[in-house]
Amino acid sequence: MDLLEKCRAYAWADEARDVGLYPYYPAFQGPVEGGQAVLDGSEVLMLGSSNYRALSSNPQVMGAAQDAVALYGTSATGSRMLNGNLDLHEELEADLAGFLGYEAALVFASGYMTNLGVVSALAGLGDQVYLDERAHPSLVDGAWLAKASGAAVHTFAHNDPGDLARHLAAAPTRSVLVATDGVFSMEGALAPVAELVAVCEEHGATLLVDDADGVGVFGRGRGVIEQAGMNGRVPLMTLSFSKSLASQGGAVLADAKTINFLRHTSRAQIFSAGLSPADTAAAHASLREIRRRAESEPDALSAAEYLRRTLDALGYDVAGSASPVVAVRFPDQTSVLSAQRVLVDYGVYTNALLPPACEGYQLRIACTDAHTPDALEAAIGVFASVREELLPRYRQAA
Ligand SMILES: Cc1ncc(COP(=O)(O)O)c(C=O)c1O
Structure with missing residues (x-):
């Protein structure tokens, strides 16, 4: 065969x-x-x-993509680390960080690659990863890569902070990544962010919330972390531009030192071309529109x-x-x-x-x-x- x-x-x-x-x-x-x-x-x-947010045919968003093609061409033409880094990427990162309340951001070519690249760069030998059992496959695949470099990977019961607490109480180390979706996009349920924060803080674990489906919708556009009143207490946030931001791509938000580490170590960042000019500009225009509409439900x-x-x-x-x-x-x-x-x-x-x-x-x-x-x-x-x-x-x- x-x-x-x-x-x-x-x-x-x-x-x-x-x-x-x-x-x-x-x-x-x-x-x-x-x-x-x-x-x-x-x-x-x-x-x-x-x-x-129905922004993919919004005139400002479409115009931004068209202008970016006119000014920058159709492709970033290479890895951001070498030649594919555009001022468009850095301007979007600065605005994402400011809007979402983090020190810094790093843009990837998709939401899937963001999770893959972040989890696999941060967790390895000696680390423990705990995933919600229904976490998005991109978080799961990132954890599998982390496992290949020595991390121990576990799941906790879906949206169950009590089960997570039991796992963390028995964890052999405090070098722990806990990862969950903010909104589980197949069933629509929201993660209990405040309770997960409390459990992670008690056990010294680092929480990652993938808010691909929450940004733009909840918490005045800032997502489920803001909606739960947990700003500043979730060390790692990821998102996708392919939902409310009406584009393609993704980003991770964190403190400046973590973003600097990821810029230089995340293989999904380094060994893949930068997000195209049109996608970057469209995501940025959508972000501006979401910020403008922040006060309306x-x-x-x-x-x-x-x-x-x-x-x-x-x-x-x-x-x-x-x-x-x-x-x-x-x-x-x-x-x-x-x-x-x-x-x-x-x-x-x-x-x-x-x-x-x-x-x-x-x-x-x-x-x-x-x-x-x-x-x-x-x-x-x-x-x-x-x-x-x-x-x-x-x-x-x-
Ligand atoms: C929670 C979550 N994470 C990540 C992704 C992947 O995002 P992208 O389409 O940008 O690769 C999605 C989209 O399906 C998602 O719902």
Whole structure:
């Protein structure tokens, strides 16, 4: 059996296609930020984008990307350490640090690479890493790299500071990294940041909060750390630019000495080209827009709350959360894939999630500021009319 035998034997996607239920890699023809999108030539209501502040077609953000291409070209053309470092990167880092309340920031080429590069650079031989058991795969993969250089890696129960405290009480060293998502973007739940801070401070552990989905939405745009009143007490924060910041890329925020260390040791930083000028400028323009809107509550939150309440009243099995993400649970793979398909056929696009992307089977609905009350009513109308079709359990409930 050669290496590629597993690829030839891989059947899941073709089997799902054969029965008309394959939901992945849809090719949209145009913007996908929220509101309307075009799929297979038909308009759909986009309820599956993480562009929560609907900034990816904002004129200022688009203009900033276009100006950056005109002034800097299309590529950073190399590692920032050697030749790919632009004043655009450093200006964005200074503004991110100022806005989010840290001494310094370091921009990476994606949120995934940020977590991979930060965790693997900070943890190694003699260190312990504790991850929330549902932490984003980029934190998990960073921990696996850290393990390859000698770190011991553990998980603690999801959103359970008590379980973390039990682990830390038994930890053989105080050289400990604890890492969690700020918002668990598949289910929408927020991390209990204040309680995690208390446990980490008591045990001398260093907390990293990956607030990819919280920045721009919570805490006047500053994310879940600000919302929990924990400014200055979470030593490491990471984020992605591919959600509210309507771009590509990511960043870590920390004290100046830690950022200086990461600039010179993080392999995902050093051995990869700098973020493109357009992506950097778009993220910066979005940050300015988020700062400008800091005092107003994102419409994405009230939209999600409305959908959550209404879908629950319709008999759907809706997971509780306070984020722009609404998770609707289904009993098995076929039922969630069928639901996603039926909704697309009726013009509503949602994400179908299977393990290991989430616990169980669920539709992920993500709201953005672009979802008008009319659009939400239209979506609810579809959910109401297809309820009978979707699931035997909903038929029974009706
Ligand atoms: C919590 C979290 N961390 C990291 C990432 C990765 O971000 P990016 O898309 O910038 O690689 C995501 C996005 O899926 C995320 O939700």
